[in-house]
Each structure stands twice: as C-alpha cells, then as structure tokens.
Amino acid sequence: MQDKLFEFISKYISLTEEEKNTLLSLDLFHSVKKGDVLLKEGQKTLNSFFVLKGCIRVYYNINGEEKTTAFYTEMEGLTPHCAINKNQSEYYISCIEDSILVVSNDNMSIEVNKKFPKFDIMCRKLSEELLAKKQIDFDEFKTSSPEQRYLNLLQKRPDLIQRVPQHQLASYLGIKPQSLSRLRARILEKK
Amino acid sequence: MQDKLFEFISKYISLTEEEKNTLLSLDLFHSVKKGDVLLKEGQKTLNSFFVLKGCIRVYYNINGEEKTTAFYTEMEGLTPHCAINKNQSEYYISCIEDSILVVSNDNMSIEVNKKFPKFDIMCRKLSEELLAKKQIDFDEFKTSSPEQRYLNLLQKRPDLIQRVPQHQLASYLGIKPQSLSRLRARILEKK
DNA sequence: ATCATTTCTTAACTTAAGTGAACGAGCTAT
DNA sequence: ATAGCTCGTTCACTTAAGTTAAGAAATGAT
Incomplete structure (x- = not known):
C-alpha cells in the first residue's frame, strides 16, 4: 500500500531511499472504518487526507440538512480549508467505505520540507494542478x-x-x- | 503600480532589494485595453496573468454562446489550465476594462525559482490557499x-x-x- | 447626429426543479 | 423475527428557470 503512495509521488518528484525511509518513519498510514468522521464542523485540524483506498466525502450541515459537496477516492486527497487559514471547519469529512488514508499534518510537512526542499516543489505542482482542475470542474458545473x-x-x-x-x-x-x-x-x- | 505587486508578494515571503530588482528586470508589467483578448480557445500559452488594476474574464464558447465562468480583479490572478497541462486552451480570456497586468511566463518563473527558491514556497502557499478558496466557492455555488x-x-x-x-x-x-x-x-x- | 448593434427588460409559454407526502425495500439493532 | 430507520422512488402541486419573441435603452461607429 505504501508503494501506491510512492508511485503517486514519483509523478511529481523522484525520491531517494533515504527520503522514502524518512517518510515511512512518520506514521502516515491509517485505516478508517465506514462511517468514521475525520473532521467535524467547528473543529480545527492541521491534517491533510490522501486516499489510498476507499472513499471520503465532504459535507455541510445547512439548516439540519446534509449537503455533500465533494468525494475523494483512490489517489485523491484534500487539505481542509481550516488547516490552511487556521479557522474552525465549516464542514464535515467522513468515510463512506472502509478506507486506507495517508494522514499528514502541517507540522510534519514543515519538517519534511525543511529536510527535503523538493517536497515544496511537489506540493506546488500538485496544488497548481488541482487548482486548475477544480476550476475546470467548477466551469463545467456552471455551464x-x-x-x-x-x-x-x-x-x-x-x-x-x-x-x-x-x-x-x-x-x-x-x-x-x-x-x-x-x-x-x-x-x-x-x- | 510595482509597489502593489511587492505588497502582495510580501504577504507570502519577504524580498531583498536584489530580488526585487531581478523581478523588475523581467518586463512583467503590461497595459491592456478593454476588449483585448489575452487567450483564445485552441491557443496555447505559458503565461500567467495577475491583475494589478482592472478586470479580466474567462469565458467559453458553447454552441456559439458565450458562457462566462470567472472574473479576476485587483490582486487576483490565474494560471490558465492549458499552461499547466500543455494543452490547447478550452476557453477565452479577455479584458473587460482597461487594465494593468503582471504577465509572467512559465520559463521565466523556472528561472526565478532557480535563483530564489523561496518563490516556490510562495507559489505553493498561494495555490494551496486559492485551491481551498475555490473549493469553498464551489461548495457555496452547489448548495x-x-x-x-x-x-x-x-x-x-x-x-x-x-x-x-x-x-x-x-x-x-x-x-x-x-x-x-x-x-x-x-x-x-x-x- | 444617426444608424446599427448590443444589452437589458418584460411577457407568455414550456420545462424542470423544489416541496410535502406516501409507500415499499432494505438495513440495523434488539 | 420484528420494530424502527434510512433510502429510493413516485405523485401532485408549486415555484422558478429556460425559451422565444418583442421592444426599449444604452453603446459604439461612421
């Protein structure tokens, strides 16, 4: 399962064995059960979630009604809005299948980025790519x-x-x- | 007008005079007239656009009809999808007011990033922030x-x-x- | 200044989504 | 096994958006 992560990363940067080992030492891999809630409205987190297997969803509670706005499946991930602007979360994240996730937190990535600056390059490429993709999705939705x-x-x-x-x-x-x-x-x- | 750019950048990283001069030597600033088309469907570009003054819009031609999906005003910018995945553009970008833009191209930023790696850090922070914001906007739209x-x-x-x-x-x-x-x-x- | 074009609004009609309610099927827990 | 939920579908009705057309207002070009 770890290989799937390295395979994904290799699309953006190449990793030495040392770097792989540093990553593996970080306790990144987590199994979560169907129905588990990873983040609640009003909570704070610095965690990012990347799906190796399974599916997670983002939803809001608007006037007592659940509004699902996003799904993340294999080889997709998200950094919650609240992890970026240090707010309380406006939404929930939960697991709709038994899943295996890479959970990385912000402090962790600061450490890793210090040791291996090329991670910054990967994160940059990745988020630029995701941003452009999200814009296209949004455009399609609107039109x-x-x-x-x-x-x-x-x-x-x-x-x-x-x-x-x-x-x-x-x-x-x-x-x-x-x-x-x-x-x-x-x-x-x-x- | 250049100060507005540096002021924006300073929200993400701090710049030395040397770095500022390097940036200024790059011929980044462009005046464009209302109605000017910056990018057409089918074209390729490696340029990114950042609005210092004015307003630009993104629109598609769908069955002969214009569908506008985004506006960018002061202190907002975009890197077209086609600049990231090296495709032909699916959309148009045009100017709806006389505007002053920072136009940077991909080769240029590779150069700058080589000289000053902290630009990568800025780009990373910026696109992570924009991605999270775009997701929230999309969520609001859907709900x-x-x-x-x-x-x-x-x-x-x-x-x-x-x-x-x-x-x-x-x-x-x-x-x-x-x-x-x-x-x-x-x-x-x-x- | 005038003509042509584009933009905005209004109206009548059509189509599709929202709402509230009811029902059966499938799950869960006891 | 069954009682209680959730989920998906259907129906009748309401509300709002799409469509087509027309005309007024604003804009631009000569």
Whole structure:
C-alpha cells in the first residue's frame, strides 16, 4: 500500500531511499472504518487526507440538512480549508467505505520540507494542478444543467454512481434526491 | 503600480532589494485595453496573468454562446489550465476594462525559482490557499439557489455587479440573462 | 447626429426543479 | 423475527428557470 503512495509521488518528484525511509518513519498510514468522521464542523485540524483506498466525502450541515459537496477516492486527497487559514471547519469529512488514508499534518510537512526542499516543489505542482482542475470542474458545473451534470458524471466517474448513496450524489450535483430520481427516470425513458 | 505587486508578494515571503530588482528586470508589467483578448480557445500559452488594476474574464464558447465562468480583479490572478497541462486552451480570456497586468511566463518563473527558491514556497502557499478558496466557492455555488448566489455575490463582491455586464454575470451565476433580470425584479418586489 | 448593434427588460409559454407526502425495500439493532 | 430507520422512488402541486419573441435603452461607429 505504501508503494501506491510512492508511485503517486514519483509523478511529481523522484525520491531517494533515504527520503522514502524518512517518510515511512512518520506514521502516515491509517485505516478508517465506514462511517468514521475525520473532521467535524467547528473543529480545527492541521491534517491533510490522501486516499489510498476507499472513499471520503465532504459535507455541510445547512439548516439540519446534509449537503455533500465533494468525494475523494483512490489517489485523491484534500487539505481542509481550516488547516490552511487556521479557522474552525465549516464542514464535515467522513468515510463512506472502509478506507486506507495517508494522514499528514502541517507540522510534519514543515519538517519534511525543511529536510527535503523538493517536497515544496511537489506540493506546488500538485496544488497548481488541482487548482486548475477544480476550476475546470467548477466551469463545467456552471455551464451545464443537472441532467447534463449527471450524464457527465456517468462518463467521468461511473464508479461514484455505484459506490455513493443517491441522496449524497444529489447534493453533489446541486439538486434534491427526488429530482435526481426523476431525472434518472427521464433519461431511461428517452433511451 | 510595482509597489502593489511587492505588497502582495510580501504577504507570502519577504524580498531583498536584489530580488526585487531581478523581478523588475523581467518586463512583467503590461497595459491592456478593454476588449483585448489575452487567450483564445485552441491557443496555447505559458503565461500567467495577475491583475494589478482592472478586470479580466474567462469565458467559453458553447454552441456559439458565450458562457462566462470567472472574473479576476485587483490582486487576483490565474494560471490558465492549458499552461499547466500543455494543452490547447478550452476557453477565452479577455479584458473587460482597461487594465494593468503582471504577465509572467512559465520559463521565466523556472528561472526565478532557480535563483530564489523561496518563490516556490510562495507559489505553493498561494495555490494551496486559492485551491481551498475555490473549493469553498464551489461548495457555496452547489448548495445555493440562483437567487441566493446573486444575493451572496451582492454581499461579497458588490463591485462586480457594478462593473460587469448583466449577461456575463448571469452565466457566472449559472443562469440565463433573462432569469437574472427576473430574479432581480423579484428581489426588489420583496423589499 | 444617426444608424446599427448590443444589452437589458418584460411577457407568455414550456420545462424542470423544489416541496410535502406516501409507500415499499432494505438495513440495523434488539 | 420484528420494530424502527434510512433510502429510493413516485405523485401532485408549486415555484422558478429556460425559451422565444418583442421592444426599449444604452453603446459604439461612421
């Protein structure tokens, strides 16, 4: 499982054995169970989460209703907003499948970056890439209807539709569960 | 105007005079006129754009229709997706006011980063921060109705509503110009 | 100053999403 | 096994956005 992490990192920088060992000494790997909550609204954390296996989701509690806004699956990760601006978190992060995560905290990465400055380069490339990608995703969302978004998701991340409950998918698509149900029925009719 | 750039940079790293001079020697500052197109669909560029004064917008041409997805005003900037993944651009970038921009290109920043590695640190902090902010913006967009989005924009970026044409604002809000018109009339009624 | 174009608004109509309620299927815990 | 939940779907109704068209207002070009 560690190899998957190194494989991912190698897309951005190359690591010596020494550097790999430094990383392995940091107790990065964590198993979490379906339903485990990694971060709650109002909490603070300096942790970042990277998914090696499984799926985590981000959701808000808005007037007692859960609104899911993001899923992270294999080889995807997030640094919560609150870890960057040192606020309390506005959202929850929880685990929707038994998962294996790399959990790294900010102090840790400051240490690592001191020892191996090229980690900064990786983090920079990675976050620039993710930023550009997020912008494209946002653009696609803005410029399409709920039905187009669903069809788009079906193309791009068919796994999500399988592994994620409908009502969570619905808010991810910016609509209510009933509307998603109806929209799917409508698509089936058309075929 | 250069001071505004240094002031911005100083939020992330501190610069020596030598470093400032190196930056100034790079011919970074450009004046552009309202309507000037900085990037077209299908083009490639390695340039990044940072707005010192004025406003630029990102828009797509989808079935002959312009869909505006982003605005960048004072002290905001973007690195186009195509500059990161070396593709042809999917979108246009143009100037909606006479503006003063910092235009930096990728080769240039590689040079600068070699000389002054702390620029990498700045870029990293900056893009991590922007990524987290973009995610929050996206979340807000997903979890609110067009009307809420408009009211939200009115709070957070009242300047945009003044300086940007309605039909561009509309697609920025994910709706048609007619719907924006109607929605604004509805809000006025309620008051 | 005038003409042409673009932009914004309004209106009538269509389509789709939101809302509230009901029902059955599947899970969970006891 | 069953009682209690959650989840997904369906329905009827409401509300708002999309569409098409028309006209007024603002802008730009000659």
